[in-house]
Amino acid sequence: MPVLKSLGDPYTPERPIIKVIGCGGAGCNTLKDIPAIPNMETIGLNDARHPSLQGVKKVIQVKQEGLKAIALSSKKVSGELYTPKEKEIAKQISGADMVYIVTGLGGEMGTWGSVVAAKVARKLSILSMALATMPFHVESERRRAVAKEGADILSRTADCLVLFSNDKLLKIAPDLPLTRAFSVMGQVMTSPILSFSRVITKGDKRVLREAFEGCREMRLGAGDGRPSDRVQKSVYEAFRSPWFEDVNVAKAKVAVVFVSSSEAFPEDLDEVAEEARSRMPKADIYYSGYKEEMGDRLRTVLLVGFG
Ligand SMILES: Nc1nc2c(ncn2[C@@H]2O[C@H](COP(=O)(O)OP(=O)(O)OP(=O)(O)O)[C@@H](O)[C@H]2O)c(=O)[nH]1
Ligand SMILES: [Mg+2]
Structure with a gap:
């Protein structure tokens, strides 16, 4: 799993x-x-x-x-x-x-x-x-x-x-x-x-080492979403990254997902993680959210890794 x-x-x-x-x-x-x-x-x-x-x-x-x-x-x-x-x-x-x-x-x-x-x-x-x-x-x-x-x-x-x-x-x-x-x-x-x-904290070093093991190359996607439906919009845009065009995201081995917005809503993070899971069924997914002053926008940043 x-x-x-x-x-x-x-x-x-x-x-x-x-x-x-x-x-x-x-x-x-x-x-x-x-x-x-x-x-x-x-x-x-x-x-x-x-x-x-x-x-x-x-x-x-x-x-x-x-x-x-x-x-x-x-x-x-x-x-x-x-x-x-x-x-x-x-x-x-x-x-x-x-x-x-x-x-x-x-x-x-x-x-x-x-x-x-x-x-x-x-x-x-x-x-x-x-x-x-x-x-x-x-x-x-x-x-x-x-x-x-x-x-x-x-x-x-x-x-x-x-x-x-x-x-x-x-x-x-x-x-x-x-x-x-x-x-x-x-x-x-x-x-x-x-x-x-x-x-990340010092303790995450071990986790990241594990995550990057066996992953030869990563690509980046990022998307901003505005209300309403800002989570879906940001995820959609992130997955449309020009750097994903020549790779098959569904075959990703690893993904690191960041979600940021002015106020942290744990359910937004869960929704992005779920969406990431459905698009990358084979990937180990590491995710985190943080607060950043960005008005009513929500940003999803994806690092997607391949073996
Ligand atoms: N992001 C970014 N890319 C650049 C810039 N200048 C050049 N590039 C790209 O980076 C490549 C490497 O260029 P440089 O970094 O100037 O080359 P170098 O590594 O210093 O090597 P030398 O040619 O030996 O001086 C180029 O072929 C361009 O594709 C820059 O200012 N910013
Ligand atoms: Mg030079």
Whole structure:
């Protein structure tokens, strides 16, 4: 029987220490789209003092040279010496309960940097979630090949990889100049960081590790509903996510469901969980609700994982 389990614990709300590491130009730019969250620190990883690092307080600067070799090395390094690049990353992320790795796949720095960051997190036994974009179709063949290779390794190195195809960006942000569209993408792709940070406690780490086990890739859907019927509307919109178009949601192995509104109604959460169950009969479902000032709207955020 698939699991249906709630996340969070109102009685022992000990919040985890979160670090977000933005890798390469896109990853570092995206750090600016994440609002400040208590217990969270953002770190930029890049190869030069690039404009994307403007305003980023913690910076790890590493040369691209040799990064891919570290990313591809399959050595199990527990107990072994880290390379200097890994040591540098380890210094910045150690002590975290959870690490989010944010990147635009396709370039050398973000692709291999994110894999190395995931490796370091694994070596330090820190729970990791990578959130990554795939290049636009019109970008070069080479970029798409690098992104594909990177995504494949990242999905096996991080505990969980949430993948966003840039091509679908046109569906959620049509008619916007590219820099604005990238910022919309940044807000969307980092929204799970916000949801998790509102909900999970240190105790949930174990639960999430379990949830992500055997799940190679996740996709995101989000929807807002307004009265009346706001629950159904938000769920309907979330399941219509452009990132679900090329997957079969009914075959999902895992789903994490967040419901937020200005006032918490437990029955709304139950309704969303029930709807999620009927659409994903085989999935282990983890769900949680939280309060957020959003007028009369209700938001459903879905992370749906496949093996
Ligand atoms: N979300 C977002 N994506 C971007 C941005 N700039 C580029 N991208 C996408 O991310 C991919 C990687 O680009 P960069 O991050 O600039 O590349 P890099 O990892 O720094 O690698 P190099 O090309 O070696 O500098 C691109 O192919 C685009 O698909 C951005 O500002 N925001
Ligand atoms: Mg770059």
